[in-house]
Amino acid sequence: MLENTGRTELSSLGEFGLIKHLTRFIEIKNESTIKGVGDDAAVIDFKNKLTVVSTDMLVEGVHFDLMYVPLKHLGYKAVTVNLSDIYAMNATPRQITVSFAVSNRFSVEAVEELYAGIITACNKYKVDLVGGDTTTSKSGLVISITAIGEAAAEDLIYRDGAKDGDLLCVTGDLGAAYIGLQLLEREKKIFLENPGVQPDLDGHDYILQRQLKPEARKDIPVLLKKLEVKPTAMIDISDGLASEILHLCTQSEVGCNLYEDKIPIDPSAYNMTREFNLDPTVCALSGGEDYELLFTIDQSDYPKVKANPDITVIGHMTHKKEGMNLITKAGTTYPLTAQGWDSLLNKIA
């Protein structure tokens, strides 16, 4: 994948040459961006709004496998997972900084691919790339992105505002990114055992796209405003539904009843879980990387969201002493605890 007809060594450009080369087409899209790449720091003017900042690090061999992740997709995903955190605050991302460490096994062309994905995401989400750092590494690729956004104080939504009786809602569907990863891992294994066999990925566009090129839900803050619903708490789903519910409950000091039969799962993902002998609910609960938004709303807002195809009510918040529970399709109640997902998942799988 890193081979190219024309391979240019990173050392031929040097750090400053590489930065200049990669950033040559950057155009500023936001009024708030006063100074972008090229000085000791970027300068941003949010006037009377608040600044919102989030950061994520992606490490080769931990968060991605370059055997099946194209570098352009990786760059794109590295940006969207960061922007997802900003949307989860009900804020608007405006700028990002991008740092990466690459070893000599990457050519300039490879880094260009990575950067092309980053720029594509910046264009789609209308954020400005305003700074970063480029360095060598002794082994793998590491990408660290910081996203900066803005919000009016009254629009911000934290994790700690959910209250007993609130409805628990989720956008889109869950588990597909995880099952997409299982498919890629299976085809990688087959390929390694039989290098002549081409990967069989046909007809799995949706789950592959969810894994390789996830989108951040920039439409949801807009939709919520249109529906005149302000969630009481919100978080994005990066580690899996169960883990995010835990964060909301812990920080809001409430309990939760989650209904298994309400969890939205795409039919193509559902079918593939069966092919892999996995439980679709387990994939949704623990799979992660869906980058959907999970939020709680006051019961009185239910009529405003109930007919919306982008929002599913999957449970409700309870008193803290009732704990976090999963109500299965069979009507059984299992406690969702911080530790021991595995044993729980074995039970329902």
Added chain:
Amino acid sequence: MLENTGRTELSSLGEFGLIKHLTRFIEIKNESTIKGVGDDAAVIDFKNKLTVVSTDMLVEGVHFDLMYVPLKHLGYKAVTVNLSDIYAMNATPRQITVSFAVSNRFSVEAVEELYAGIITACNKYKVDLVGGDTTTSKSGLVISITAIGEAAAEDLIYRDGAKDGDLLCVTGDLGAAYIGLQLLEREKKIFLENPGVQPDLDGHDYILQRQLKPEARKDIPVLLKKLEVKPTAMIDISDGLASEILHLCTQSEVGCNLYEDKIPIDPSAYNMTREFNLDPTVCALSGGEDYELLFTIDQSDYPKVKANPDITVIGHMTHKKEGMNLITKAGTTYPLTAQGWDSLLNKIA
């Protein structure tokens, strides 16, 4: 160094446990910090000031060697090198985010040491740690820090404002961090060849401190205000004097005459360069990691800075067509070019 009487495995805490453990003593120091660690993003309120953002990545084996860099010092340095960029904008740092990737060879105690250094720097520079990401790596340690500051629009100093005739000034002294590194490398080599021999670092406190625990010049923006001097351009010295002069000249579209005999070098660093058969000027020009500030001022401001012990005038800016030149102690003029430092340095060394 990573061994400890009580070693706790990272896996025993998990990511969220580790973050909670490390951030338990964080106290918010700035009014502008509305929300710190613990949500999808941090929230900052700079009211009518501008936001300034800078980011740096440090990679094991590239930027530091854990054989002689204590983790606490590493954490401290990772923060100060970022803050240095904010001061170089004549801005005040207020918040940082810290991401790091660590492998299993690090214990919880080792990560605590790293974090202790980060917190010590935060306390000293009165910045709030407001977010970050903690992940595993397959091999080395990678630290990525983003610093966020504030400034009134009229106070900001960019790299592109230097003009023909301006005086070139530098704070503190140069080259000591580089010669400190040479000393550490020498003692490491001796130790590897003869593990029984203890490193001989006595009497070299200054150069070692400059390398292992550099400070950012937070006093300089204050001093400049007191002196009623606003530099026309400013940059911090991370890559070496020559490289930073190049940035100022390129972005300001001017030339420069730098006088070798004016470059401030600490006597202890000077003596050590001789012990290593290195040229002190070469160390100052190319050594880097001094984290002093390099700036240009209008000639009319000369009386305000000339008697100040923290500021040295080392040259002046010229018309772009005259290029960048080093005037040696012998009175010879050598062009300072973007490429080919090595050949130049061989000439003057």
